[in-house]
Amino acid sequence: MSIGATWAGTHHFRASDLVEATSIEQVQELLADTDGPVRALGTRHSFNDLADTAGTLVTVTDIPADPVLDEEARTVTVGAGVRYGVLAAWLHERGWALHNMGSLPHISVGGAVATGTHGSGLTNGCLADAVAGLQFVGAQGVLRTVARGQDGFEGLVIGLGAYGVVVRLTLDIQPSYVVRQDVYRGLPWSALLDDLPGVMGAGYSVSAFTTWDEETVQQVWRKTRLGVSDEPGPTWLGSRLETPDESGLVDADPAALTVRGGVEGPWLERLPHFRLDHTPSNGDEIQTEYFVALEDGADALVAVRALAADIAPHLLVTELRTLAADGLWLSGAYRRDTLAIHFTWRNRPAEVAALTPRIEEALAPFGARPHWGKVHTMTADAVAAVHPQLAQARLLFEALDPTGRFANAHLRRLGIRA
Missing domain, CATH: 3.30.465.10 (Uridine Diphospho-n-acetylenolpyruvylglucosamine Reductase; domain 3)
Known part of the structure; x- marks a missing residue:
């Protein structure tokens, strides 16, 4: 049977079977009554072979949510x-x-x-x-x-x-809670690099967009939680609010984007960039993403900008975001406040494959961690070096699944399963 591909078509599944479970009991029966590898499959918004298996894929998206x-x-x-x-x-x-x-x-x-x-x-x-x-x-x-x-x-x-x-x-x-979303254009790179925490902390949720080779940062989306953050003004750090005829994001359909322009609205209609009732994002793309400590963020951005002339021709856009530190063993933000550097590439696999090692080399001094669901070329040794709890996680996984039913080539390649 043809199981298809990931959301953007960057990986075609090789599993021999797909079970679309409609109950938890059906998942239990699958695992109790069969042998061989099994992997869970979600909404397919990944860009590598993380979810694949030589055996059976099982999806739980048809099981009633029953909140x-x-x-x-x-x-x-x-x-x-x-x-x-x-x-x-x-x-x-x-x-x-x-x-x-x-x-x-x-x-x-x-x-x-x-x-x-x-x-x-x-x-x-x-x-x-x-x-x-x-x-x-x-x-x-x-x-x-x-x-x-x-x-x-x-x-x-x-x-x-x-x-x-x-x-x-x-x-x-x-x-x-209520959120407003304001988009600023033309932020000088110096303003971002001189006070990265200040810029990225200028709202409840802030995203900056760039193609790396512009004289100024393309856009900064400030999502302000009313009653928590100061409301934005018409200018900010040398940038200005976008005009209505400028609204958009690279190749995305403007109608698919959530409401901007400082219009107040409920959190679920402002925190995402894309609306639930529209086709998400670009689709015909490849994504990579790396996590560095926020305190190293400005230096990491300078290192990547040195590759701007090579990156820009193959890029749709880069998004910069931040995450608070957490204690989850395999989190990109494990025990460090984090800057996430995300690349949405044009669908050019050969060019992306040539660029990702160079970006990883530029970010290596900052202990960059890869996003698990996106394309990267880091080795098991490199991943282990930046994830201090990876060996402990592997021991936990092996104890729960000693026969390796939930292991696959991707997890073994990165040393997450033995």
Whole structure:
């Protein structure tokens, strides 16, 4: 059977079978009654072979979300296959919110958590940082529950599908809030490099966009949480608010973008860059991303800018975001406030394959960590050098899955599974 490809077509799955589970019990039966490799598949928004297997793929996106709200604990428990935008709407209707969202509300909660996907904000952890508990089906089909505070929990949250199939998650929530989104153009590079934390901390969530070879930073999106941050003015650090006829982002359809121009709106309609009811992002693209300590961020940007003439012809855009430090073992922001340097490339595999090692070499002095779901060329030794808890995570995964049912070529290549 043809299982298809990842969202942007950057990897075609080689699995022999795909099970579209409609219940947790079906996932349990699959693992209890069969042998051989199994991997969980989410909404396919990855760019490498992380989710693939020589055996069976199982997706939980058709299992009912069945959200359960606990207002006293300030948590929601929900099926792992639900899309963030759908969960956000359900929460908002009841007066609750998530701490942050990624740029795409179309991605599944389970997949985003498992790969360390993130939004932005100096005080906002990655999406997985909100996980208070999870349920997963292990190698023998047994349903297990783990919660914050239990041994190994920090290693299981961003688990890369390496130990089981996560079927439900419990997330921290907070009262709903209002956000406005203002886009500034023409920020001098000197303003960004001289005070990177100041620029990236100028709102609840801030993203900067560049193609590296411009005289000024192309755009800065400031998402201001009303009542928390100062409201933006018409000019800022030498930049200006965009005009209505400038609204847009590279090749993206402007109608697919969330509302800008300082219009106040609910958090779920401002924190993502793209609207749930439109086709997300560009699609025909390749993505790479690296995480460096925020304190090294300005120097890391200078190092990458030295390659600007070679990068720009093959790039759609780079987005810069920030993450607060967390304690999740395989997080890009493990124990350090972080600058995320994201590249959305034109669909030119050969050119990207030639550029990524050069970018990684430029970022190596800063201990850059790769995004697990995106294209990179770092070796197992290089990944182990920047992830101090990787060996501990591998021991945990091996203990939970000693026969290697959830291992695959990607995890072995990076030393995440033996």
